[in-house]
Amino acid sequence: MNRKVIFKGVALPYLLLLPQLLITVVFFFWPAGQAIWFSFLRQDAFGIRTQFVGFENFADLFADPLYIQVIGNTVVFSAAVTALSIATALLLAVLADRQIRGAQGYRTLLIWPYAIAPAVAAVLWIFMVHPSIGLLGQALNGMGIPWDYKLNGAQAMLVVIIASAWKQVSYNFIFFLAGLQSIPKAVLEAAAIDGARPVRRFWTIIFPLLSPTTFFLLVVNLTYAFFDTFGVIDALTKGGPAKSTETLIYRAYIDGRVNLDLGSSSAQAVVLMVAIIALTAVQFRFIERRVHY
Amino acid sequence: MSTTELPRIAALPAAEEAATPAPRPRRMGDVVTHGVLILGVLLFALPLWIVIMGSTHDAASIGRGEVPLLPGAHAIENYAGAWAGGTSATIRVPVAVMMLNSVVMATAIAVGKIAISLISAYAVVFFRFPGRMLAFWAIFITLMLPVEVRIFPTFKVVSDLGMMDSYAGLIVPLIASATATLLFRQFFMTIPDEFVEAAKIDGAGPMRFFWDVALPLSRTNMAALFVILFVYGWNQYLWPLLVTTSGNVETIVVGIVKMIGSEANTEWNIVMATTVLALLPPVAVVLLMQRWFVKGLTDTEK
Structure with a gap:
């Protein structure tokens, strides 16, 4: 990773690095360090006295059945969002990659949702699923199926999953399309000549060759579902009804912002940090292996 | 009726495949491809379409639960109102x-x-x-x-x-x-x-x-x-x-x-x-x- 020919100088490179490092230290390392430190502290009810309590915040957290429920919500939500958005994107990408009329048009029409904010995607979906002013919500109630995601926890979970997955499909679509275009055409033609039908060609050639892309997207989508869907949940359900759509990040926000529980919210931040470090480590281990392969 | 119709229908694809083996499945595949892609495009366009159309109606008709699928007459006042006055x-x-x-x-x-x-x-x-x-x-x-x-x-x-x-x-x-x-x-x-x-x-x-x-x-x-x-x-x-x-x-x-x-x-x-x-x-x-x-x-x- 080193260049052979370089420039001389010591002051200049430090100067060039200064802005990035300054922001990194002030807004990343210092706050992250504080989060870890606060996670071992506890404040009294008036915020006057603070004492060191070791791992008590963590112990309390994992002894809290509501927190366990939140972990369960997060797992269900993240798995569903990831599976739904990856499967939809893969289907659309395989079809849009075929030699058909208007392929470029389809691609453009499937790429634009990338630009939509998670919170805005949620607002768009309000007008689909709202029980009284939404297209689908109205239709369901009209057919005699009681539908109100503000009252029914399972329906609320379904709605935040759909809105979050919907927003992420175009991202996955872009990567699958790029992956498909890098598969050598000769391999596919050889299989076709040997008499392999499209479905068989997909499962025996295309899908295995796409596995690096799929794996990469798996990690990215899980990270997205963990962290970036805060806006979706805040706009649609605010974690309700009865905490049924509260995820780890939403709970950390509520405890810090609304309940002002510094120790617990810091402990939750540390739990989230561990989760993302694990996800990133998995991703980079995998990339390393692929480079050697 | 079914006894006379059935064999004829069953025989049809076989006869055609013998005459022109390649083009038919390909054309069928293309139709399915277009169909699924159009569905996909609609899945993404529909929520946006409703919001664009809704933004041209007045508050009362949306509040009553009329889902707007066609343009209304209040586009200018809605956009001007939002732009200058918010909510x-x-x-x-x-x-x-x-x-x-x-x-x-x-x-x-x-x-x-x-x-x-x-x-x-x-x-x-x-x-x-x-x-x-x-x-x-x-x-x-x-x-x-x-x-x-x-x-x-x-x-x-x-x-x-x-x-x-x-x-x-x-x-x-x-x-x-x-x-x-x-x-x-x-x-x-x-x-x-x-x-x-x-x-x-x-x-x-x-x-x-x-x-x-x-x-x-x-x-x-x-x-x-x-x-x-x-x-x-x-x-x-x-x-x-x-x-x-x-x-x-x-x-x-x-x-x-x-x-x-x-x-x-x-x-x-x-x-x-x-x-x-x-x-x-x-x-x-x-x-x-x-x-x-x-x-x-x-x-x-x-």
């Missing part, structure tokens, strides 16, 4: 102000991230100095600290620095970027040694080389990153929600959700018009720069 739920902050704030935030984040990543990657690649690898890893590790996991301590730092409710507070904490630095580093590694040697022989110093060679060569990467980072900045939600305490620096994405509030007396027509306005800039940037953006995205993240 009462957002203390009448005009959408124009929120849009301006979002434009400033997204542009500053994109330009700022590109600028500081470009120079730090240049330092790491083209120089040898003590602590070089340490600096690189320090930047790299920020990948694992997204703003969501360090919100409250970061919030505290920002408030201690007196940056609450200001553009600086919105922008600066989000401006460090490991991905952009990694991309530029990777790209700088591919600049041939001969270029550097030629520049040295001609007496060009490191800054001259940066302005005349490295920067112009990075133009495509910068364009692609600009799209990705502009969208990233525009779509921020949690951080602006915490940092803005008055209407002065309210961003549009946060503003829409506040407009909906608790759904009591929500001015849905204004919400819909605002949603369309909030979508336009990032969607336009992505569509206009589609080619660069797609290449940039798939290059950056791998």
Whole structure:
């Protein structure tokens, strides 16, 4: 990773690095360090006295059945969002990659949702699923199926999953399309000549060759579902009804912002940090292996 | 009837396949392909269509539960009303102000991230100095600290620095970027040694080389990153929600959700018009720069 020919100088490179490092230290390392430190502290009810309590915040957290429920919500939500958005994107990408009329048009029409904010995607979906002013919500109630995601926890979970997955499909679509275009055409033609039908060609050639892309997207989508869907949940359900759509990040926000529980919210931040470090480590281990392969 | 019809239908495909084996399944496959793709396009277009149509109706007809699928007559007053007056739920902050704030935030984040990543990657690649690898890893590790996991301590730092409710507070904490630095580093590694040697022989110093060679060569990467980072900045939600305490620096994405509030007396027509306005800039940037953006995205993240 080193260049052979370089420039001389010591002051200049430090100067060039200064802005990035300054922001990194002030807004990343210092706050992250504080989060870890606060996670071992506890404040009294008036915020006057603070004492060191070791791992008590963590112990309390994992002894809290509501927190366990939140972990369960997060797992269900993240798995569903990831599976739904990856499967939809893969289907659309395989079809849009075929030699058909208007392929470029389809691609453009499937790429634009990338630009939509998670919170805005949620607002768009309000007008689909709202029980009284939404297209689908109205239709369901009209057919005699009681539908109100503000009252029914399972329906609320379904709605935040759909809105979050919907927003992420175009991202996955872009990567699958790029992956498909890098598969050598000769391999596919050889299989076709040997008499392999499209479905068989997909499962025996295309899908295995796409596995690096799929794996990469798996990690990215899980990270997205963990962290970036805060806006979706805040706009649609605010974690309700009865905490049924509260995820780890939403709970950390509520405890810090609304309940002002510094120790617990810091402990939750540390739990989230561990989760993302694990996800990133998995991703980079995998990339390393692929480079050697 | 069924006894006479059935054998004929069953025999038909076999007879045709014998005559023209290839074209028929292919044509059938194409029809299915188009069908599924059109369904996919509709799945993404329909929610947007409803909001665009809804933004041209008055509040009463949406409130009554008439789902708007065709244009109405109130487009101008809805958009003008939103643009100049906002809604009462957002203390009448005009959408124009929120849009301006979002434009400033997204542009500053994109330009700022590109600028500081470009120079730090240049330092790491083209120089040898003590602590070089340490600096690189320090930047790299920020990948694992997204703003969501360090919100409250970061919030505290920002408030201690007196940056609450200001553009600086919105922008600066989000401006460090490991991905952009990694991309530029990777790209700088591919600049041939001969270029550097030629520049040295001609007496060009490191800054001259940066302005005349490295920067112009990075133009495509910068364009692609600009799209990705502009969208990233525009779509921020949690951080602006915490940092803005008055209407002065309210961003549009946060503003829409506040407009909906608790759904009591929500001015849905204004919400819909605002949603369309909030979508336009990032969607336009992505569509206009589609080619660069797609290449940039798939290059950056791998």
